[in-house]
Amino acid sequence: MSESVGVSLLGGPLQLRRVLVRDAARSREGVTASALTANIDDVLGDAETQIVVELMGGEQPARDHIVRALASGRHVVTANKEVMAKSGAELLELASQHGVRLLYEASVGGGIPVVRPLARDLLANEVTAITAIINGTTNFMLTAMEQRDADYADALAEAQRLGYAEPDPINDVEGIDAAYKLVVLCGLAFQVKLSPEDVVRQGITTLSARDFRYAGELGYTIKLLASGRLVDGEIVASVQPTLMRHDEPLAKVGGVLNAVQVEGDLVGRVLFQGPGAGPAPTASAVLADVIDVARDLVAGRSAPEAIAYRSLRVRPPSDQESRYYIRMTGANRPGVLAKVAGVLGEHEINIASVIQFGIDESAPTEEFVITTYLAQRGRLEVALAEIRMFGEVVEVSNVLRMAS
Amino acid sequence: MSESVGVSLLGGPLQLRRVLVRDAARSREGVTASALTANIDDVLGDAETQIVVELMGGEQPARDHIVRALASGRHVVTANKEVMAKSGAELLELASQHGVRLLYEASVGGGIPVVRPLARDLLANEVTAITAIINGTTNFMLTAMEQRDADYADALAEAQRLGYAEPDPINDVEGIDAAYKLVVLCGLAFQVKLSPEDVVRQGITTLSARDFRYAGELGYTIKLLASGRLVDGEIVASVQPTLMRHDEPLAKVGGVLNAVQVEGDLVGRVLFQGPGAGPAPTASAVLADVIDVARDLVAGRSAPEAIAYRSLRVRPPSDQESRYYIRMTGANRPGVLAKVAGVLGEHEINIASVIQFGIDESAPTEEFVITTYLAQRGRLEVALAEIRMFGEVVEVSNVLRMAS
Numbered sequence: 001m002s003e004s005v006g007v008s009l010l011g012g013p014l015q016l017r018r019v020l021v022r023d024a025a026r027s028r029e030g031v032t033a034s035a036l037t038a039n040i041d042d043v044l045g046d047a048e049t050q051i052v053v054e055l056m057g058g059e060q061p062a063r064d065h066i067v068r069a070l071a072s073g074r075h076v077v078t079a080n081k082e083v084m085a086k087s088g089a090e091l092l093e094l095a096s097q098h099g100v101r102l103l104y105e106a107s108v109g110g111g112i113p114v115v116r117p118l119a120r121d122l123l124a125n126e127v128t129a130i131t132a133i134i135n136g137t138t139n140f141m142l143t144a145m146e147q148r149d150a151d152y153a154d155a156l157a158e159a160q161r162l163g164y165a166e167p168d169p170i171n172d173v174e175g176i177d178a179a180y181k182l183v184v185l186c187g188l189a190f191q192v193k194l195s196p197e198d199v200v201r202q203g204i205t206t207l208s209a210r211d212f213r214y215a216g217e218l219g220y221t222i223k224l225l226a227s228g229r230l231v232d233g234e235i236v237a238s239v240q241p242t243l244m245r246h247d248e249p250l251a252k253v254g255g256v257l258n259a260v261q262v263e264g265d266l267v268g269r270v271l272f273q274g275p276g277a278g279p280a281p282t283a284s285a286v287l288a289d290v291i292d293v294a295r296d297l298v299a300g301r302s303a304p305e306a307i308a309y310r311s312l313r314v315r316p317p318s319d320q321e322s323r324y325y326i327r328m329t330g331a332n333r334p335g336v337l338a339k340v341a342g343v344l345g346e347h348e349i350n351i352a353s354v355i356q357f358g359i360d361e362s363a364p365t366e367e368f369v370i371t372t373y374l375a376q377r378g379r380l381e382v383a384l385a386e387i388r389m390f391g392e393v394v395e396v397s398n399v400l401r402m403a404s
Numbered sequence: 405m406s407e408s409v410g411v412s413l414l415g416g417p418l419q420l421r422r423v424l425v426r427d428a429a430r431s432r433e434g435v436t437a438s439a440l441t442a443n444i445d446d447v448l449g450d451a452e453t454q455i456v457v458e459l460m461g462g463e464q465p466a467r468d469h470i471v472r473a474l475a476s477g478r479h480v481v482t483a484n485k486e487v488m489a490k491s492g493a494e495l496l497e498l499a500s501q502h503g504v505r506l507l508y509e510a511s512v513g514g515g516i517p518v519v520r521p522l523a524r525d526l527l528a529n530e531v532t533a534i535t536a537i538i539n540g541t542t543n544f545m546l547t548a549m550e551q552r553d554a555d556y557a558d559a560l561a562e563a564q565r566l567g568y569a570e571p572d573p574i575n576d577v578e579g580i581d582a583a584y585k586l587v588v589l590c591g592l593a594f595q596v597k598l599s600p601e602d603v604v605r606q607g608i609t610t611l612s613a614r615d616f617r618y619a620g621e622l623g624y625t626i627k628l629l630a631s632g633r634l635v636d637g638e639i640v641a642s643v644q645p646t647l648m649r650h651d652e653p654l655a656k657v658g659g660v661l662n663a664v665q666v667e668g669d670l671v672g673r674v675l676f677q678g679p680g681a682g683p684a685p686t687a688s689a690v691l692a693d694v695i696d697v698a699r700d701l702v703a704g705r706s707a708p709e710a711i712a713y714r715s716l717r718v719r720p721p722s723d724q725e726s727r728y729y730i731r732m733t734g735a736n737r738p739g740v741l742a743k744v745a746g747v748l749g750e751h752e753i754n755i756a757s758v759i760q761f762g763i764d765e766s767a768p769t770e771e772f773v774i775t776t777y778l779a780q781r782g783r784l785e786v787a788l789a790e791i792r793m794f795g796e797v798v799e800v801s802n803v804l805r806m807a808s
Binding site: 111113120121123264265266267269274275284285301 | 524692
């Protein structure tokens with residue numbers, strides 16, 4: 001951010017007042033030393049600071065800083081998905097009480113405009129579904145697993161070597177990061193207060209190159225999909241590795257790209273796609289919010305937007321319906337498959353296809369994939385618990401959602 | 405549009421006052437008869453009307469109505485690409501003078517949010533390129549030509565039968581509609597005042613199924629691309645059938661879908677995709693603008709955004725550089741290709757590849773495709789004029805831009 005942004009764009013100058021850092025003694029390019037401080041009170045004590053930009057990440061102390069900034073009448077621009085997912089509704093209410101704005105375009109999808117389009121451009125729609133690839137690290141890994149036949153560990157090592165994955169990758173690979181972002185998107189799309197615990201979450205750690213080969217033969221790829229849907233007046237929210245048909249727009253989103261698909265009653269399906277992370281895309285989103293607030297300040301506007309939340313029930317995970325892909329290994333003898341199919345049938349789970357790959361008649365065990373028609377998660381889990389008890393079933397290796 | 409939109413969304417009720425129609429005697433579902441009028445003065449004479457929505461299309465009398473509405477202190481929401489392309493800068497200035505807003509999200513890309521994202525969310529970027537598929541009719545036709553090996557006339561007939569193309573399709577197939585939209589996008593992306601005449605325009609009427617087969621063998625598809633670029637401080641704007649590599653995101657946009665790709669210095673490449681036309685998507689965009697203005701009215705905000713245009717030179721068509729695909733037919737005898745290549749070389753046009761398709765040694769003529777490296781349009785035209793003079797060259801059938 002340059003210290004003063006074009007006056008013509010804003011109608012007045014924008015000045016960088018203070019930068020909160022861990023070590024104020026270390027110099028930063030483009031920032032005068034006197035602007036650096038390690039003390040939040042220097043920021044909030046500066047009477048001329050009207051906008052506070054929070055880019056520290058993590059829940060604390062970021063959340064406290066945002067609370068103090070809003071309560072002291074400062075507009076806040078943040079890129080913090082964790083704080084917005086866990087406390088977004090309260091903080092927006094606090095901003096409203098103090099007549100200031102809390103903007104968070106950078107919290108989801110990096111520089112891709114998606115928060116404001118949901119908050120403004122698609123507002124006339126009843127949004128029925130959000131389907132998104134909103135974690136670049138895992139999308140990079142899944143793309144590598146598919147395209148280079150890599151296994152999970154290899155894909156993770158490559159992502160770490162390239163700096164896409166952190167040494168401890170849990171937030172990415174377990175879908176925690178994506179769940180935070182999904183909560184933010186659902187809040188905007190459905191006007192509901194969700195918490196990260198409302199999101200059914202499944203990581204990508206059990207996926208193998210074989211799953212991609214099997215999915216590919218069935219005409220699918222596998223994506224870590226964040227999905228929020230309005231089903232019979234209930235919210236269904238999940239972050240799960242999901243089989244998607246190759247011709248779906250989201251199936252074509254590869255590498256570290258992010259994409260958010262919104263379905264609305266008027267607009268149909270719109271897709272927003274781009275780089276979902278990185279310093280420059282984040283700066284694009286943060287600066288857009290800063291400019292928006294600054295224009296309001298110059299024009300003497302201040303009233304924040306009204307927030308009206310709906311009370312919608314979150315559907316329990318066991319009631320969620322989906323098609324499923326089940327990979328399992330069983331003894332290579334007649335009747336095993338019939339026994340498995342029988343149990344699924346007893347629990348009202350209809351089989352769409354059964355496929356055995358790489359048949360070797362002399363092997364003691366064989367691997368096969370069962371795909372189901374729409375099935376209730378709860379019923380499937382009961383059935384699979386029974387199936388796992390069979391001596392003939394060596395392993396139920398993977399249970400994955402199928403988008404259609 | 406329902407007569408009153410949710411109070412919670414706006415902070416106050418929104419009421420439909422008047423609907424200007426050709427025949428006020430004919431009843432319309434959802435509109436009380438007393439609201440219908442065939443006289444614009446009934447609309448502008450109603451003191452309680454604060455927002456005028458213009459959806460008549462075409463330049464006149466729409467432009468006059470917009471001028472009168474703005475001059476009388478009404479906010480205007482329009483879907484009119486022709487008026488915005490031809491008079492957008494003046495009308496926005498007029499709105500600014502009267503302290504009202506002129507919003508036009510629906511003028512480009514139907515319900516896909518693209519006008520506001522450019523005007524707001526990507527504002528911190530120096531936009532370097534806009535590349536867009538913004539005419540659904542022609543994209544449908546080109547998709548049909550590629551996928552079903554259809555020729556131009558067949559594709560047009562199918563589009564007309566399905567209601568995608570009008571009986572007189574000139575605005576679509578000659579790229580006039582796309583050029584209007586590109587002018588609107590360039591105005592936002594580059595803050596320049598362009599006119600439709602600044603756009604180099606080439607229609608799709610010369611394309612044949614053969615061009616798609618040949619392009620396909622080279623690894624390309626053909627799209628009617630609207631392209632605005634900032635090159636060495638100059639604007640280069642064109643609507644041309646363009647060869648795109650299959651792995652480009654825009655190459656995958658099929659049928660009546662629209663997509664707009666924006667390249668910015670911070671954000672990189674972001675893509676907006678969705679249905680580009682139709683009553684419901686248009687309503688989505690129009691209502692978003694109406695709600696935006698209504699919220700301002702309820703909150704007592706009114707100051708329109710400042711507009712600051714840059715003076716950038718438009719690069720003349722003859723100076724524009726591109727790679728080219730040239731399909732021609734010549735006599736089937738030795739030396740013809742050498743002669744053609746010689747002329748291109750004299751004009752500093754480097755050949756990337758020469759391909760003959762469907763070789764029949766006994767035919768009196770043969771068809772071949774030449775692709776070039778980056779070449780100046782002006783030089784290419786001079787060279788082709790010379791080549792057309794050769795007795796051995798029967799026809800230069802098609803000259804198409806290549807995106808890369």
